[in-house]
Amino acid sequence: MDTSETFQVQFKGNAQTYFGIWIVNLLLTIVTFGIYSAWAKVRTKKYFAQNTSIDGRRFDYHATGKQILIGRLIVGGGYIAMNVLFSIAPIVGGALFVAFMFAVPYLINRSIAFNARMTSFSGIRFGFTGSYWRAVLVYFVYPFLSLLTLYLTMPFVSRAQHRYYVSRHRYGTAQFAFDSKVGPFYKAFLLAVAWVVGISVVGIVVVAAMIFGSPAVMLDLLSAEADGNDLGIGHIIGMGLFSVLILIAILPAGYIYQAYLRNAVYAGASVAGGHSFTSVVKPAKLLWIALSNAAIVVVTIGLMHPWARVRMARYMAASTYITVEGSMDGIVGEEQEKVSALGDAFTDFEGIDVDFAL
Amino acid sequence: MTLPSNHYGQNNFGAVDGYAYAAQLSTRVSARLLRDAQGLRLVDQAGETLCTGAPSERERISGGPCLMTFGTAWTFDTDDIQGVELLLGPSDDDWLSSLEVWHPRLFAVVAGCLIGVLIIWKWGLDILVAGAIALTPTGFVSTIDTGNLAAMDRFLTAPTELSQSDQDMVRDIFAAIKDHAPYAPYGDYTLEFRKADVIGPNAFALPGGTVVVTDALVNDFNDPNIIAGILGHELAHVSERHSLRQLYRSLSVYVLIAMMAGDVGPILEDVLLEGSALASLAYSRDHEASADVIGIKTSHAAGYDPAALAEFFEQLTEDYGESGPEWMSTHPSNAERIETIKKLAAEQ
Missing domain, CATH: 2.30.29 (PH-domain like)
Known part of the structure; x- marks a missing residue:
């Protein structure tokens, strides 16, 4: 069988059904003082996984609420104990915190491995083999070194991180691989930087023109400064301009970077057997979806969150293709060791995203 | 069945x-x-x-x-x-x-969520905090004092340079205030002197009952009535267990929000975290105001003039100015405190 066939990832979830799951999850989480949140997480992840498929083969998520709850209780207890220790004996607490920092790479590895093992596709689980020192290197040492080069080497760091993440995953017994030139990573980085610089220059010119073109504005600014009043009109205009600058210069740059980065990572990834991936996320479209989602969620005090999330998932799925060499049949799974959700609870708590997500 | x-x-x-x-x-x-x-x-x-x-x-x-x-x-x-x-x-x-299932009943679920959050906010947290305080052993709270004092001596404060007569004066006031202060929940109130230039003229209480007075306070405000007012205020914090309440409350809020984070989404989580930070400031301002009220009663009972505390805040405002808008601060504005103090002092 030398035929290769390309499939688009399908996401069949919809805002109505997810809304019901979401709001019931929230209610049960509130009435149980947060305990149900573990089962809520499982239900949400199952919903998104089971509604995602490639050529009719589904993803699935297998962690249990009990597992997640135990992990969360340990991490939550540790967090409280650490804070209490800080208030009793700040010096001992500080020393312990430093010791704890050394556990972070281990916890991140555990979390990636947990998410991989709890995710299946076509009946077979994923897996991940971490390495403590590689994780220290790619997540802590490289970013620090990149700081010394004023972040000009950030694309190399990013490539190293994604190589670590992708190539240490496996699907059943089939190993993932990652191979990419650094060019696409620089493209993502430079386009994002170019956007920030370009917009800032344009912004400064426009603002300068406004101020010098309109004496009234300038007078207001000057008199506000003369009053020495911090909350004067000059201050408010300044804050307003600053938010606008963030909105049109920094935020879009983030999405430009994210879109090109995702495309680069998918282009570089493959699975043993010759299966490869393609991502065609468009920065402008991604930006539009993200910004309009955020605006609608805020205006509806959160009630449209399920709609926004489903909309994003649908766009991401539709922008993702897998090219299968021969067939996806015949891949063998492997025996699973028992895993605890400790690392997963830690990354949830810290808001670190390690999801094995399409 | x-x-x-x-x-x-x-x-x-x-x-x-x-x-x-x-x-x-x-x-x-x-x-x-x-x-x-x-x-x-x-x-x-x-x-x-x-x-x-x-x-x-x-x-x-x-x-x-x-x-x-x-x-x-x-x-x-x-x-x-x-x-x-x-x-x-x-x-x-x-x-x-x-x-x-997508059904009008979900309106009730949405309402249930809002009511649930309100109930947790209004009563649930207070119950959690009260429970945690009841479970906190006395020895634990005294350890907070010694631990923090040790940490401050290492990083923030230096031994006092006050003259013996200044120290004796403050000790006498402290003894008088202590006799009229409300119940000390975690062992006797104790007084410490430290030189701490970074925090200026100041005094603070640790939860177990240790009150620290800075050299700058005694040097700049060498008036027994003012010092009595400040000590009364600090002992009120201890007696009302304010710092423990704030610690437990902010921990419970953070853990609750972190638990829900995956479900409310990143935007709403930020709103909740910012909102709870502002709410905890309001909580702290309430504590300051209540410590002012109790402190005034204490210093009056001990025979000092409680109105002197108003002068202290007037002087502070003159020297340092108001510290930004009130809703962003852990303390009520000086102007508001001065007004309350004058009113309460007149009532004594």
Whole structure:
């Protein structure tokens, strides 16, 4: 069988059904003082996984609420104990915190491995083999070194991180691989930087023109400064301009970077057997979806969150293709060791995203 | 008890189509779950039996497929939900799925969430905090004092340079205030002097009852009435257990929000965190105001002039100015405190 066939990832979830799951999850989480949140997480992840498929083969998520709850209780207890220790004996607490920092790479590895093992596709689980020192290197040492080069080497760091993440995953017994030139990573980085610089220059010119073109504005600014009043009109205009600058210069740059980065990572990834991936996320479209989602969620005090999330998932799925060499049949799974959700609870708590997500 | 509805359809003949996967193999098998005269079984397209009997597990999230497991050998999934219900009857956790269905009832669920958050906010947190305080052993709180004093001596403060007569004066005031202060929950109130230029003229209380007075306070405000007012205020913090309350409250809020984070989404989480930070500032301002009220009573009872504290805040405002808008501060504005102090002092 030398035929290769390309499939688009399908996401069949919809805002109505997810809304019901979401709001019931929230209610049960509130009435149980947060305990149900573990089962809520499982239900949400199952919903998104089971509604995602490639050529009719589904993803699935297998962690249990009990597992997640135990992990969360340990991490939550540790967090409280650490804070209490800080208030009793700040010096001992500080020393312990430093010791704890050394556990972070281990916890991140555990979390990636947990998410991989709890995710299946076509009946077979994923897996991940971490390495403590590689994780220290790619997540802590490289970013620090990149700081010394004023972040000009950030694309190399990013490539190293994604190589670590992708190539240490496996699907059943089939190993993932990652191979990419650094060019696409620089493209993502430079386009994002170019956007920030370009917009800032344009912004400064426009603002300068406004101020010098309109004496009234300038007078207001000057008199506000003369009053020495911090909350004067000059201050408010300044804050307003600053938010606008963030909105049109920094935020879009983030999405430009994210879109090109995702495309680069998918282009570089493959699975043993010759299966490869393609991502065609468009920065402008991604930006539009993200910004309009955020605006609608805020205006509806959160009630449209399920709609926004489903909309994003649908766009991401539709922008993702897998090219299968021969067939996806015949891949063998492997025996699973028992895993605890400790690392997963830690990354949830810290808001670190390690999801094995399409 | 087995309800009649649980038996509904359980002996119907029929079939649902879907895909089956053998354990540990990604190979997709077009299959059908079938019940005929030979009983319930899973068969492939050629009619070969893959396994017999009812599924050992059956699961469905609203709006998704129905997934079944047959022991450790096979899994089977299908989109034909109705077919499965006809063949096997409704599933066990149907109450959850039917609650999740798109239905006007969800309005009640939304309202329930809002009411739940309000209740937790208004009473739940106070109950949690009160419970935690009741469970806190006295020894633990005294350790907070010694631990923090040690840390401050290392990083923030230096030994006092006050003259013996200044120290004696403050000690006498402290002794008088202590006699009229409310109950000390974690052992006797004690007084410490430290030189701490970074925090200026100041005094603060640790939760176990240790009150620290800075050299700058005694040097800049060498008025027994002012010092009495400040000490009264600090002892009120200890007696009311304000710092423990704030610690427990902010911890519980943070843990609760972190638990919900995955579900409310990143935007709402930020709103909640910012909101709770502002609310904890308001909580702290309430504590300051209540310590002012109790402190004034104490210093008046001990024979000092409580109105002197107003002069202290007037001087502070003159020297340092107001510190930004009140809603962003842990303390009420000086102007407001001055007004309250004058009013309360006049009432004594």
